[in-house]
Amino acid sequence: MDDLNIDKAVNLILEKINHWASDLISMLPNLLIASLILVLGFYFSKKIRKFAEKKLPKLLPTKTLANLSVSLIYIFCLGTVIFVALKILNLDSTITTALAGAGIVGLGLAFAFQDIAANFISGIFIAFSRPFYVDELIRVKDFEGFVVEMRLRETIIRTHQGHLISLPNKEVFQNAITNYTRYGKRRADVIGGVSYGEDLRKVREVALKALESVPNVIAEDTTFLFEEFDGSSINFKIRIWVNSSKFGDYLQFINDTIIVLKEAFDENNISMPFPITTLDFGIKGGEKLSDVLNSGNQKSEDSN
Known part of the structure; x- marks a missing residue:
C-alpha cells in the first residue's frame, strides 16, 4: 500500500515537471522576445535620457526643471518597456492586479511620508516660479x-x-x-557723524564729491541725509547704490567708501568726534571741578 502511494506521488511530480517543461518550451519564443525587448529598451532608454540631459537645459528655463523632466522621461521609458515585456509573457493582468494592491498600500504610505511629498511638490513649484x-x-x-x-x-x-x-x-x-542678486545692484547704508561746529552743507558736498571716485557707485541714486542730533555729533546716513550683485564686490565697496570718506573729511578739516562725556560738579551742577575741590579743602581746614 505504501509502495502504491509513493509511486502515485512520484507520477504526480513527474507529470507536473513535464507540464512545466512543456509550458516553458511553448513560452520560450515569447521569453526570448521579451528579454530582447528589455535589453534594447533599457539601452534606448539610457540613450533617450542622455539626449534629454543635453537638450532640455537649453529649452527649459531652469536646471531643476530640466532634471525633473529628464527623470520623468526616463521613468516613463522604463515603465513602457517593462509593461510591453510583461504583455508578451501574458503577465500584464498580474502586474495590473499588483499595481492595484500597491495603490492601496501607497495611500497609507502617503500619510506616513507626507513631508517628503510636500518637499517634492514644493520643489516642482520652485522650479516653475524661479525665485x-x-x-x-x-x-x-x-x-x-x-x-x-x-x-x-x-x-x-x-x-x-x-x-x-x-x-x-x-x-x-x-x-x-x-x-540679493537678481536686481543686479545693492544699496549700502554708511552711517557717521560730524562735530556740531561743522558747516553741514559743506560736509554733504565733500562726501558726495568723494563718493564719485569709488568704483561701481551709482552717483545719481546716492542720497545724503542728516538724521539726528546726538550727544557729541550730528549724525548722517549715506544711502549708496553699488552697481554689482557680487557679495565680494559689495564688501569691498563698503570698505572703499569708508576709506574715501575719512580721507576727504581729513583733507577738508572736517571733524568726526569721539563720544564726549560731560561731568557736572556741585550739588546743583554747573561748578568747576577746581572750585569743588577747593571748597572741600576749605571746609576740612575749618573743621580742624
Missing part, C-alpha cells in the same frame, strides 16, 4: 548663502563661512525669500 537660480545669494528665514544646487526634495546653499546647508523645499516655498 532664484544657481550661484545667486539668497536668504530664507535665518539662513543666508549662495545657491549651490536645487533638488526636488531640498535646496543646497553655501554660507559665507563655507558651510553647506540643506533647506527642505517645503520651508523654502512657504517662507519669504530674499534674493
Whole structure:
C-alpha cells in the first residue's frame, strides 16, 4: 500500500515537471522576445535620457526643471518597456492586479511620508516660479548663502563661512525669500557723524564729491541725509547704490567708501568726534571741578 502511494506521488511530480517543461518550451519564443525587448529598451532608454540631459537645459528655463523632466522621461521609458515585456509573457493582468494592491498600500504610505511629498511638490513649484537660480545669494528665514544646487526634495546653499546647508523645499516655498542678486545692484547704508561746529552743507558736498571716485557707485541714486542730533555729533546716513550683485564686490565697496570718506573729511578739516562725556560738579551742577575741590579743602581746614 505504501509502495502504491509513493509511486502515485512520484507520477504526480513527474507529470507536473513535464507540464512545466512543456509550458516553458511553448513560452520560450515569447521569453526570448521579451528579454530582447528589455535589453534594447533599457539601452534606448539610457540613450533617450542622455539626449534629454543635453537638450532640455537649453529649452527649459531652469536646471531643476530640466532634471525633473529628464527623470520623468526616463521613468516613463522604463515603465513602457517593462509593461510591453510583461504583455508578451501574458503577465500584464498580474502586474495590473499588483499595481492595484500597491495603490492601496501607497495611500497609507502617503500619510506616513507626507513631508517628503510636500518637499517634492514644493520643489516642482520652485522650479516653475524661479525665485532664484544657481550661484545667486539668497536668504530664507535665518539662513543666508549662495545657491549651490536645487533638488526636488531640498535646496543646497553655501554660507559665507563655507558651510553647506540643506533647506527642505517645503520651508523654502512657504517662507519669504530674499534674493540679493537678481536686481543686479545693492544699496549700502554708511552711517557717521560730524562735530556740531561743522558747516553741514559743506560736509554733504565733500562726501558726495568723494563718493564719485569709488568704483561701481551709482552717483545719481546716492542720497545724503542728516538724521539726528546726538550727544557729541550730528549724525548722517549715506544711502549708496553699488552697481554689482557680487557679495565680494559689495564688501569691498563698503570698505572703499569708508576709506574715501575719512580721507576727504581729513583733507577738508572736517571733524568726526569721539563720544564726549560731560561731568557736572556741585550739588546743583554747573561748578568747576577746581572750585569743588577747593571748597572741600576749605571746609576740612575749618573743621580742624
